Amino acid sequence: MSNQKTATIIGSGLVGSLWAVYLAKAGYKVTTYDRRSDLRNVALSAGKSINLATSFRGWKALDELGIGDAIREIAIPMYSRTIHALDGKISTLPYGKENQAIYSVSRGEINAKLLEIAGQIENVNLNFDVDCVFADTKSGKFKLKNNKTGEESEHTSELLFATDGAFSAVRYHGFQKLDRFSYSQNYIEDGYREILLPANEDGTHKLEKNSLHIWPRGRFMLIALPNFDGSFTCTLFMPFDNHEYCFNKLTDRDKVEEFFKEVFPDFYDMMPNVANRWEEHPLSALALIRCYPWTNGKMALMGDAAHATVPFYGQGMNCGFEDCTVMWELMQEHGDNWPVIFKEYEQSRKPNCDAMQDLSLQNYTVMRDKVTDPTFKMIHKIEHRMANLFPDNYIPLYSMVSFSNTEYKHALKYGNEQQEAILNLIEKYNLNDETPFDTLDELIFQYFKEAVMG
């Protein structure tokens, strides 16, 4: 009989495929099951799937395994947000310090690459087209249904990780029936629809390539992330109904065309056939899912299965990858003592992932509305001055979330306190865009010596 340690992963999406590589590195024989077909066999083209912004926490989890560079090859750095105003004016707000960027990567491509990496490991056995239809946390039993034959099979695992996404079957069958399991699923008022902005005829990008483009319009917004083939994956986020501008009013091509001409005229000029391509991607809903506990018996929830969020801070995948980092670090500390690892994992991650979800909701208002607000721009300007003046003491909220692995709960708390302090500074000295830099620096020094640094 073999003494090889074994583990099962349900769902080989972004988190599951990465976690398989981690477990194999720890000496486990890993078997994964996914309801989808094998993405490695599908001809993927950039721009045909959601684009994700990968940031520090994601890179940290990838680099730990030495696979970050393989992903960097399919990622485009975005150093700033480019804001497109209604009157066509364009302004740029850098994300962080010089050379700090978040990276645009196609969800399909990164998943296929991670599966390719996992599939090359002898101890990883990847299975597709099988749907998990039952799970019991205590016994480790789970049932699979083959999507092609309809055949059902029963299995048992000593260690099972559920990375089967926001609507996790393992959570539903295994956890939601447990006594005292807390669960909430909240849809926000808004949905999203993707639109592909094609490349110029010569294959170049129609917009600045190394930037994330935003058309903020108060209650809704359009964003665009670059692809390698010169196209941009654009996403319109907007209420489903009950608003002046909402998806339910865009019922035919004429209305779609009128809408773009009126609210995104510069985008319409680049893509006058937008109405013809409107139906190419479905209208989708956005939900936050909170639950607890995340572990029970032989099973643990990771990634969206534990903490699905809305996409406005670009943290869903990054946070799921950070789950892998945290679980891995606990394995270094506690070996194969899974009861202890599971407890520490859920206790340390839950408050952080709650904060990540709060930050995600908070950032929707920032992106669709505040980026055009003069006070927000002033806060942003002062934050950058502060980060330059006190590089060891002052890190702006966005940087804490996207360019560091500061625990999300601390980022949320400190970030909001910092912004409050800057707002007070602006109000106290009536600062505005005309205030010269040297005056600004002097006041910042004075004020923060007293108020923040003690």
Ligand SMILES: Cc1cc2nc3c(=O)[nH]c(=O)nc-3n(C[C@H](O)[C@H](O)[C@H](O)COP(=O)(O)OP(=O)(O)OC[C@H]3O[C@@H](n4cnc5c(N)ncnc54)[C@H](O)[C@@H]3O)c2cc1C
């Ligand atoms: C519009 C949008 C934009 C986003 N932008 C960003 C971003 O910029 N940055 C970022 O970090 N995150 C972003 N996200 C979030 C990110 O996509 C998710 O957080 C991430 O995909 C979660 O990974 P996961 O592996 O936990 O789940 P998933 O990627 O959903 O993978 C789950 C896997 O489980 C499989 N599965 C499901 N049910 C079963 C079952 N019953 N049996 C077997 N297999 C099953 C699925 O087929 C899938 O392969 C965005 C999300 C959306 C919707």
